[in-house]
Amino acid sequence: MDFANAIVALLNFVFVPATAYGAQLALGALGVTLIYSILRFSNFAHGDTMAFGTMVAILFTWGFQSLGISAGPLPTALLALPFAIAVTAGFVLGTDRVVYRFYRRQRAAPAIYIIVSLGVMFIMNGLVRLIIGVKDIDFADGGRFLISAGEFKERTGLAEGLAIKSTAAVTVVCAFIVMAWLFWFLQNTRTGKSMRAFSDNEDLALLSGINPDRVVRVTWVIAAGLATIAGVLYGLDKGFKPFVYFQLLLPIFASAVVGGLGSPKGAVAGGFIIAYSEVLVTYAWKKVLGYLLPDSMMPDGLAQLLGTDYKFAVSFAILIIVLLFRPTGLFKGKSV
Amino acid sequence: MAEPFLIGENMTGGYGGADILHDCTIAVDPGQIAVIVGPNGAGKSTAMKAVFGMLRLRGGSVRLDGEDITALSPQDRVAKGMGFVPQTHNIFTSMTVEENLEMGAFLRHDDIGNTIAQVYDLFPILKTKRNQPAGELSGGQRQQVAVGRALMTQPRVLMLDEPTAGVSPIVMDELFDRIIEIARTGISILMVEQNARQALEIADRGYVLVQGANRFTDTGAALMADDEVRRTFLGGQ
Numbered sequence: 001m002d003f004a005n006a007i008v009a010l011l012n013f014v015f016v017p018a019t020a021y022g023a024q025l026a027l028g029a030l031g032v033t034l035i036y037s038i039l040r041f042s043n044f045a046h047g048d049t050m051a052f053g054t055m056v057a058i059l060f061t062w063g064f065q066s067l068g069i070s071a072g073p074l075p076t077a078l079l080a081l082p083f084a085i086a087v088t089a090g091f092v093l094g095t096d097r098v099v100y101r102f103y104r105r106q107r108a109a110p111a112i113y114i115i116v117s118l119g120v121m122f123i124m125n126g127l128v129r130l131i132i133g134v135k136d137i138d139f140a141d142g143g144r145f146l147i148s149a150g151e152f153k154e155r156t157g158l159a160e161g162l163a164i165k166s167t168a169a170v171t172v173v174c175a176f177i178v179m180a181w182l183f184w185f186l187q188n189t190r191t192g193k194s195m196r197a198f199s200d201n202e203d204l205a206l207l208s209g210i211n212p213d214r215v216v217r218v219t220w221v222i223a224a225g226l227a228t229i230a231g232v233l234y235g236l237d238k239g240f241k242p243f244v245y246f247q248l249l250l251p252i253f254a255s256a257v258v259g260g261l262g263s264p265k266g267a268v269a270g271g272f273i274i275a276y277s278e279v280l281v282t283y284a285w286k287k288v289l290g291y292l293l294p295d296s297m298m299p300d301g302l303a304q305l306l307g308t309d310y311k312f313a314v315s316f317a318i319l320i321i322v323l324l325f326r327p328t329g330l331f332k333g334k335s336v
Numbered sequence: 337m338a339e340p341f342l343i344g345e346n347m348t349g350g351y352g353g354a355d356i357l358h359d360c361t362i363a364v365d366p367g368q369i370a371v372i373v374g375p376n377g378a379g380k381s382t383a384m385k386a387v388f389g390m391l392r393l394r395g396g397s398v399r400l401d402g403e404d405i406t407a408l409s410p411q412d413r414v415a416k417g418m419g420f421v422p423q424t425h426n427i428f429t430s431m432t433v434e435e436n437l438e439m440g441a442f443l444r445h446d447d448i449g450n451t452i453a454q455v456y457d458l459f460p461i462l463k464t465k466r467n468q469p470a471g472e473l474s475g476g477q478r479q480q481v482a483v484g485r486a487l488m489t490q491p492r493v494l495m496l497d498e499p500t501a502g503v504s505p506i507v508m509d510e511l512f513d514r515i516i517e518i519a520r521t522g523i524s525i526l527m528v529e530q531n532a533r534q535a536l537e538i539a540d541r542g543y544v545l546v547q548g549a550n551r552f553t554d555t556g557a558a559l560m561a562d563d564e565v566r567r568t569f570l571g572g573q
């Protein structure tokens with residue numbers, strides 16, 4: 001019984017939250033990796049693109065709520081998602097037209113692009129704070145729990161409860177659908193193949209008659225879609241706060257680099273690796289150990305390797321280790 | 337003499353700065369193989385790129401089937417029926433052989449199945465490796481993919497920049513055989529070659545360039561028979 005309780009505690013406090021967080025990171029990292037491989041720069045504005053998209057989704061959600069439109073047990077934000085993606089895609093295409101295109105025509109060095117994207121990041125950051133403010137916003141509605149802790153205890157008779165928030169379930173399902181669609185799109189459609197060809201060998205893609213402007217546009221739209229979805233799912237799960245999204249940039253880049261920059265498979269794997277590492281290292285193991293170890297061997301403290309305040313240190317440490325020992329990442333991306 | 341099918345006439349120009357080509361003329365007729373040979377730095381590849389529109393000409397013109405295409409971009413020339421195989425980076429390494437061929441036909445909106453089948457007939461090894469990433473193939477096979485990709489637009493002229501660079505002599509002979517086969521279907525071939533002797537053997541027309549200008553122009557066989565060409569460019573005998 002103790003062992004079962006330990007497993008349930010582990011599922012409840014590690015597996016479920018880490019899987020949801022990993023799916024969010026994976027979606028973010030996919031956007032970063034797509035832009036890196038096709039537009040050939042590290043887009044530091046991606047975190048704030050997520051914030052912008054989420055902000056638009058929240059505004060639409062409020063609009064729907066005031067009109068009395070809801071999605072039943074699902075969060076209303078899912079209904080707002082398509083509109084938010086459209087607005088964000090429009091904004092990002094505008095940014096490309098006004099800012100990035102100039103540097104693309106100059107064939108600017110990647111370092112210049114990074115600084116340019118930093119500038120875009122600050123503008124977006126300011127815009128979001130100006131429009132929606134800096135406070136924490138909880139916009140999740142609909143059903144709270146898929147399985148609640150009390151219900152679980154009652155059914156199984158275990159002391160430990162397993163709660164699955166509906167937002168976590170929605171996150172994982174959405175992320176899975178989006179990833180499956182993206183891989184199918186890149187692998188099987190004419191446009192997807194032309195994007196891969198452009199990423200692989202730009203000159204030869206031009207010689208083959210692939211229209212570079214179209215590839216760039218499609219890439220931005222997909223990246224904006226991924227950013228908005230990732231942002232909304234993260235916000236549903238943990239609440240929306242612009243500054244947190246800005247900070248998410250680090251674990252997202254760490255995910256993309258761990259998996260191998262430019263490799264979509266790597267971005268997904270990297271997202272889960274970073275999420276699990278972060279959660280495992282900052283989890284207080286006292287409870288699980290309490291079920292497994294005899295009293296005499298119980299540790300005095302919380303058995304927590306790092307406080308949650310240090311969770312970013314985990315991404316940083318993994319990032320540095322990967323860059324030192326395997327710069328191309330797990331799936332042989334481009335080295336940084 | 338009738339106007340050749342493709343001609344770069346009196347081409348003068350370079351990559352900005354000093355001219356590399358000086359009044360250089362290159363031409364090829366349907367079903368013929370024209371080969372550009374010459375010492376290192378003679379402007380062989382530059383002449384080819386000039387014909388394909390990859391550098392701006394200060395003088396001269398390029399005409400395809402009587403039409404002046406001097407002002408067209410390389411992409412537009414592909415649409416006009418010119419295929420180009422660059423010397424390096426000429427395949428999509430991360431994509432499968434078949435995807436490489438599909439990308440070659442990106443401009444076409446009709447059924448490309450027949451053309452793919454023709455490429456596989458020409459290069460049977462590609463059919464067996466169709467689902468393998470092109471980057472995992474050997475040097476000779478990669479060149480086959482590169483040529484196959486260029487053939488996918490069903491070009492009237494195929495331009496090859498040193499197709500045999502870095503492949504073994506056996507593979508080189510094999511590639512030359514395939515090139516002759518392609519020419520027999522009525523496609524004009526214009527190629528730059530380092531292996532001058534072997535290339536001139538299969539050439540209907542040979543151009544010996546020196547310092548960006550035509551030095552000798554004749555049939556391949558005549559150039560091989562020419563004492564001076566042999567002595568100065570083909571190494572002895």
